Amino acid sequence: MDTTENLLEQAFPYILWSMLTLIAFGYRLQELHASNGKNPLPNIAACRNGSQDEPTIKKG
Incomplete structure (x- = not known):
């Protein structure tokens, strides 16, 4: 039994x-x-806002 192969x-x-x-x-x-x-x-949130950067929260 070869120990290297087993290892x-x-x-x-x-x-x-x-x-x-x-x-x-x-x-x-x-x-x-x-x-x-x-x-x-x-x-997903940035794509919905039409931006490629960080998402912004739109109020209203």
């Missing part, structure tokens, strides 16, 4: 999960950097 079988899900997490964080960081600090994700 890799046990650690594989953790290695895979950490790699995917790092890729996701890197992609999110790149999106934030490309948007100059503005939120790159679609903002």
Whole structure:
């Protein structure tokens, strides 16, 4: 019984999960950097107001 192979079988899900997490964080960081600090994700309230920046509350 090879202990190295057994260790890799046990650690594989953790290695895979950490790699995917790092890729996701890197992609999110790149999106934030490309948007100059503005939120790159679609903002429903801002779209309804016709603005690309932070949403504003309209009274009346």
